[in-house]
Amino acid sequence: MTHFSLRTATLAVALTAIASLAQAHNAWLLPSSTVFSKADTVSVDAAVSNDLFVANHAPLRLDGLQITAPDGSTVKAENETKLKLRSVFDVSVAQPGTYRIAVINTGAFASWKDKATGQNKRARGTPETIAKEVPADAQDVTITQSSGRIETFVTVGKPSALKPIGQGLELIAAGSPTDLAKGEKATFTLHLDGQPAKDLEVSVTAGNTQYRDKLEEFKVKTDDKGQFSVTWPAAGMYWLDANTKDTKTTVPQAKERRLSYAATLEVMP
Template sequence: MKGLKTRLLAAAAALGAAVLAPAAAQAARSWVLPSTTTLSGANAWVTVDAASSDELYFPDLRPLRIESIQVLDADGQSVQPQSPAMGKFRSTFDVQLTKPGTYKIASVSTSVMASYTENGEVKRFRGSGEDFAKQVPAGAADLKTIRTLARSETFVTRDKPTDGALKPTGQGLELVPVTHPSDVVAAEPATFKLLLDGKPAADLEVTLMRGYEHWSGKPSAELKAKTGPDGAFKVTLPQAGLWWISASYRTGETGRGGPPPPGAMGGMPGMGGPGAPGGGEGGRGPQGPAQPLAGDGYSASYTAVIEAQLP
């Protein structure tokens, strides 16, 4: 009973903190979390959770969709995740590491919000990049688009570190490890580089947080860094454990000012809410005449879970 009372008091304190700091409480964080980051031997498997939550690694908002999952083996070849399942708060799947080396496991989603004119009437679109190409007429009049690319990933190594899976795609915001993810050690400096569409992402703020603080009653340890002209940043993680790295880029319009088109669905591709490709039901009902977007825009976000090993 004493333990239960303590947990209830902690929950009440957390609720009070949420009232005092609503912005922090509402900050959704997406993550792809492996059961381990290092393995050895031929029969090597890892179980992975993928979700978006208020607190790191404590799924309480929505799953990342199984359709968004991409796995690259040590040679950079695509691998199919095993035993995939999507619940209310998280997705989970297994990956067999059949080859020695480093695997990259990611959730990658794209979305497009657009407005255009057809037969004198403003039309609105919101969905995946693939649906945009299919549903919006090529050469549409007065076309304005806001494109979003979100990437969340992690790295798992069997036997020895390799670089085959770490090559950037040139799309969105990506991390290029200078220090290999398997070689990150607590209390020792590590260097990483961020690319935006294949080019150095200069002057971006990077947030690093240590998870698994839900039951400790303490806020997650948080660090800040900024990328240099070459997109690189250096950080010394003070504690061992699974650290979450986050950065984002935005230019132009956000699309938040005008009402959505009739029947538009909220949410992001890759997330488990309405509006994700293949996910959720959802129109909001009639919203009145569609309004054109104010202009073009582009945003890219990146998160990664990397383990800092004990010295």
């Protein structure tokens, strides 16, 4: 099993007869709480890790951090710090309703053959700078565009509807993404550039993977309306992950666009 750019390493395969957890690196945001009765502050961990919600690999870069208040205004993170294994920041949640806390990653990847040496070369950059990374005499140039969203949600008081973004992969909840409970069925919709993301596989994994011999993720598929449902087997933090690709590029010379989405959701007892 592999996941798109949000997972930055290949699966470690067990080479013994004993079953072991084979899991690639995951990128995630983990809020200290997802529900508040009144104005408060939420602390968020951000990391890329071997185990879900355990900071044991690298901090998540926060260059694309976007925090959206219930009224659609932008909120600035407080006390933002990059540690050795994780990034951390605080968010003052004062407005009633649901906040969207996200890290947006947009970029491009180029590969080519060096004309002089014949060696294969690679480079990463932004959609605006990737062309500068490729020599003018490069051969067999391939450019791929990428767009990723990693997010979580926090509600103060009564939940409010999420305002559609209309770009890339995004999650839309029939109810509130912070009003989830063990044994209950929740229905979500995935959109791609504002339209239903049809027939897309979604993986759902509970946290605490370091204490399990198997990953124990389960997968569902979106229908023609982009909808999918999950009945939560237990309380706890869950990681929801989806990815796809198409040819709707905006980067010159790019022939493929790869899109990814990941969200951290809390399920109550």
